[in-house]
């Protein structure tokens with residue numbers, strides 16, 4: 001049994017996430033976690049809300065709430081929606097947890113002692129109108145790299161370049177809109193990433209088979225321009241992990257907190273501690289400390305492309321720099337962007353379909369299937385309502401749903417709600433089993449390598465193979481001449497439904513559970529030998545015809561949703 005530690009990029013707290021966020025991180029991570037569990041491996045799947053930093057403060061201010069209350073509420077909301085989507089986290093933590101505060105401060109001390117954190121005096125944007133320094137997203141302006149006009153103080157959303165507020169052209173305060181900003185002297189802690197450049201590059205070069213998207217972004221930040229830059233890791237904010245605390249080996253950082261990108265990835269570790277302290281597990285160190293059993297853990301991270309620099313460089317810099325035996329990531333699965341109907345999804349601009357709205361109009365499986373089968377892997381992808389309607393209707397309703405419905409209803413009307421006996425399998429059945437064996441092994445290969453779209457294609461082909469078999473065998477015609485032969489065909493087809501439930505569970509867990517319950521079986525074992533897997537339900541085994549598994553999306557619904565989601569969410 002292998003051991004898989006799986007983390008999804010932690011969703012930011014400033015609102016409900018959109019479908020792009022979902023498919024770029026949590027959903028494919030869930031697919032992988034469910035698959036590895038189904039294969040009998042030990043899995044620890046962690047996610048959390050990312051709660052610190054300026055956007056949280058800004059969102060709380062907008063909602064007229066205290067930031068701590070705002071985050072607590074939004075965390076619960078996000079947790080409920082995640083559950084609604086069937087995201088099977090072993091724990092959904094919070095980066096604002098006491099565990100993360102303690103661990104973040106401990107890392108900072110270790111890095112300081114290793115000579116990798118330095119205090120620097122610097123000039124920073126100060127807004128006399130607002131009476132405060134303006135870190136990160138408290139400033140917007142034009143990106144010096146690409147000319148995008150709404151670049152934020154910490155990163156340009158358009159070209160992904162990490163920025164410092166002082167880099168922006170025509171900067172303005174996002175609090176007041178003030179442009180009379182001035183530079184004032186202040187002190188901050190810096191993480192000396194440049195000292196770790198060689199070590200990081202060497203480590204990245206030894207990673208095998210990483211997606212090109214992952215390594216190309218990492219290499220770019222390592223080598224472009226003057227190479228990997230030291231990074232300010234404190235901010236003038238109240239909300240966050242205090243940078244001045246008992247035992248801190250530096251002074252004068254009162255009123256400052258660690259930068260959100262310093263503490264957020266540390267939450268991957270702290271979350272495991274939260275998991276134990278919530279009574280769900282008994283040992284977090286065997287997942288995270290290579291000196292305490294984590295040596296045989298395979299650690300996989302999932303995220304969208306804008307998060308790659310932090311996971312390939314900043315977080316590994318924290319870990320390597322600490323000199324302590326923490327587990328480093330083995331594989332980073334990164335995604336391009338999903339766009340929405342001719343433009344970008346955007347939380348701040350309220351553009352697109354958000355997770356809560358999606359669940360209001362259709363069950364999670366419809367979304368899971370579409371999103372995963374169209375995951376933005378090799379390039380950006382686009383959500384359109386037409387495409388969504390076509391895929392759902394074709395794949396889920398016409399192929400899988402129809403197969404299940406035809407087989408179970410036919411059996412009920414001609415035999416009973418019981419797997420029929422009689423007849424035997426011939427050449428057509430052997431050919432189907434051979435095809436399935438090949439396809440299932442291919443499916444496993446794609447799931448192992450996290451080729452999400454290819455996995456979906458293979459699963460669809462497995463469903464189609466059943467339909468084609470049914471079409472050719474035509475038990476409704478066979479029945480008239482040879483009821484025993486029809487019984488054998490239906491016996492096989494009913495067993496195929498159980499097999500589909502097993503194979504499809506990582507993609508569409510709710511429908512899969514419905515199939516298991518209709519087939520009246522607890523046998524969810526992953527198929528080894530196909531013939532054996534297709535004999536799990538013996539003649540005489542009771543089943544029931546399931547309720548309509550998937551409904552088709554009508555043109556009227558599609559047009560209705562198209563209109564409803566064309567605007568901006570207020």
Ligand SMILES: Nc1ncnc2c1ncn2[C@@H]1O[C@H](COP(=O)(O)OP(=O)(O)OP(=O)(O)O)[C@@H](O)[C@H]1O
Nearest residue numbers: 009011012020021024025303304305337338346347
């Ligand atoms: N359109 C998108 N398509 C795919 N992944 C995305 C998209 N937008 C964001 N992501 C990913 O979603 C995950 C969660 O993102 P996060 O909550 O930090 O929001 P974000 O990156 O600020 O995006 P936004 O501002 O649009 O909400 C991250 O891994 C991010 O890379």
Ligand SMILES: [Zn+2]
Nearest residue numbers: 143146156159
């Ligand atoms: Zn830019």
